[in-house]
Amino acid sequence: xxxxxxxxxxxxxxxxxxxxxxxxxxxxxxxxxxxxxxxxxxxxxxxxxxxxxxxxxxxxxxxxxxxxxxxxxxxxxxxxxxxxxxxxxxxxxxxxxxxxxxxxxxxxxxxxxxxxxxxxxxxxxxxxxxxxxxxxxxxxxxxxxxxxxxxxxxxxxxxxxxxxxxxxxxxxxxxxxxxxxxxxxxxxxxxxxxxxxxxxxxxxxxxxxxxxxxxxxxxxxxxxxxxxxxxxx
Amino acid sequence: xxxxxxxxxxxxxxxxxxxxxxxxxxxxxxxxxxxxxxxxxxxxxxxxxxxxxxxxxxxxxxxxxxxxxxxxxxxxxxxxxxxxxxxxxxxxxxxxxxxxxxxxxxxxxxxxxxxxxxxxxxxxxxxxxxxxxxxxxxxxxxxxxxxxxxxxxxxxxxxxxxxxxxxxxxxxxxxxxxxxxxxxxxxxxxxxxxxxxxxxxxxxxxxxxxxxxxxxxxxxxxxxxxxxxxxxxxxxxxxxxxx
Numbered sequence: 001x002x003x004x005x006x007x008x009x010x011x012x013x014x015x016x017x018x019x020x021x022x023x024x025x026x027x028x029x030x031x032x033x034x035x036x037x038x039x040x041x042x043x044x045x046x047x048x049x050x051x052x053x054x055x056x057x058x059x060x061x062x063x064x065x066x067x068x069x070x071x072x073x074x075x076x077x078x079x080x081x082x083x084x085x086x087x088x089x090x091x092x093x094x095x096x097x098x099x100x101x102x103x104x105x106x107x108x109x110x111x112x113x114x115x116x117x118x119x120x121x122x123x124x125x126x127x128x129x130x131x132x133x134x135x136x137x138x139x140x141x142x143x144x145x146x147x148x149x150x151x152x153x154x155x156x157x158x159x160x161x162x163x164x165x166x167x168x169x170x171x172x173x174x175x176x177x178x179x180x181x182x183x184x185x186x187x188x189x190x191x192x193x194x195x196x197x198x199x200x201x202x203x204x205x206x207x208x209x210x211x212x213x214x215x216x217x218x219x220x221x222x223x224x225x226x227x228x229x230x231x232x233x
Numbered sequence: 234x235x236x237x238x239x240x241x242x243x244x245x246x247x248x249x250x251x252x253x254x255x256x257x258x259x260x261x262x263x264x265x266x267x268x269x270x271x272x273x274x275x276x277x278x279x280x281x282x283x284x285x286x287x288x289x290x291x292x293x294x295x296x297x298x299x300x301x302x303x304x305x306x307x308x309x310x311x312x313x314x315x316x317x318x319x320x321x322x323x324x325x326x327x328x329x330x331x332x333x334x335x336x337x338x339x340x341x342x343x344x345x346x347x348x349x350x351x352x353x354x355x356x357x358x359x360x361x362x363x364x365x366x367x368x369x370x371x372x373x374x375x376x377x378x379x380x381x382x383x384x385x386x387x388x389x390x391x392x393x394x395x396x397x398x399x400x401x402x403x404x405x406x407x408x409x410x411x412x413x414x415x416x417x418x419x420x421x422x423x424x425x426x427x428x429x430x431x432x433x434x435x436x437x438x439x440x441x442x443x444x445x446x447x448x449x450x451x452x453x454x455x456x457x458x459x460x461x462x463x464x465x466x467x468x469x470x471x472x473x474x475x476x
Contacts, residue, residue, distance in 0.1 A: 064370040064371065064436045064437065095369075095370065097369065097436075097437055097438045100369050129348075130346055130348030132346060149349075150290075151348055152290070152351050153350040153352075154349075155350040155369050157369055161393065166393025177347045179347075179348065
């Protein structure tokens with residue numbers, strides 16, 4: 001009986017030692033500072049690599065005559081229409097239906113056209129450079145200052161027409177265009193427009209266009225201050 | 234908050250008035266609310282005109298003038314190109330294969346790539362005679378009413394989003410008919426604007442009419458420079474007005 005107790009005690013000690021070793025091993029392979037995605041709200045996620053994903057954000061203004069004003073830093077809309085447009089609080093305007101974009105160029109740039117000083121209404125001067133036939137991750141650094149332009153219209157949508165009736169069937173969004181913005185504080189933003197349909201389906205159809213139009217999906221990455229590094233992979 | 238906004242609006246209005254005081258007429262453009270980025274529409278003084286070669290971001294590739302009478306804008310001899318004719322600075326030696334015009338900002342537009350999309354009307358195809366509306370914002374429609382009275386309420390959709398050739402004549406004999414903005418005579422090779430036909434650009438989402446446009450002529454000064462096979466095209470002459 002004594003012997004049996006000794007064996008039982010030995011078995012217990014060995015098991016304890018083995019489990020202890022297993023625990024140590026598990027702890028050793030876990031990174032100490034593992035980064036995780038951060039969910040800001042139902043439409044905004046900050047990925048572990050710093051990329052901000054805007055997913056199926058409803059387009060609030062559906063008239064083409066108005067603008068929805070987006071702030072990269074605030075990760076959301078900061079105003080709609082004329083009340084907010086003449087401020088530097090926004091970076092990128094989306095024209096009503098959500099397809100057409102315009103960076104906040106306060107109208108202050110010289111040589112735009114004669115008499116432009118009449119419209120010098122806000123101090124913003126966001127500029128943009130465009131890349132075609134590329135991918136989001138392939139753009140790893142901001143271009144030289146000379147590559148940036150002022151523009152009043154950006155659009156990556158590609159209309160697809162019904163081959164029988166000739167009417168517009170839907171818009172495609174090939175993910176081959178990437179923009180880099182230069183913000184007022186000197187930081188750079190790598191940006192890709194992904195979809196205007198709810199859930200960002202890979203292959204839009206006429207039915208999806210009719211049913212699920214009006215939800216933005218896009219992603220962007222803001223560089224550190226003073227850095228041109230836009231690496232996201 | 235309302236008071237503050239009103240004060241700010243007054244300040245802005247005052248600033249505009251101050252800077253614009255050298256222009257004797259009212260400078261409040263009826264479509265100035267369409268501007269973005271601090272206001273980028275070129276103001277055409279009421280009763281006056283602007284030269285498209287010096288106004289707008291694409292002035293260097295644009296020729297023509299825009300004049301204004303109240304809320305009606307009249308475009309004359311609009312064309313885009315790359316090399317100015319040596320003998321006549323209002324003409325191009327090399328015209329672009331596609332023209333762009335921005336009704337919102339009253340100047341020539343562009344669309345080289347996804348970063349420079351700025352237009353409401355696109356003129357392309359044979360003799361740049363096919364007209365499209367910018368599909369990101371509008372659908373193209375038409376109604377057979379005079380420009381002055383067209384309201385854009387009862388309209389028909391432009392087939393395939395395009396308005397180009399309407400009817401083709403051989404002399405006085407009609408040989409082909411479709412839906413477009415111009416009739417073409419294959420005997421004289423002269424293009425004539427079909428009237429009354431007013432182009433209506435509708436908001437692609439809401440369906441509301443936004444602009445009405447009437448094409449007057451594709452020839453410079455609205456007159457073919459010969460009775461047959463005129464060569465002074467494509468120089469667009471048209472009117473537009475916000476609805």
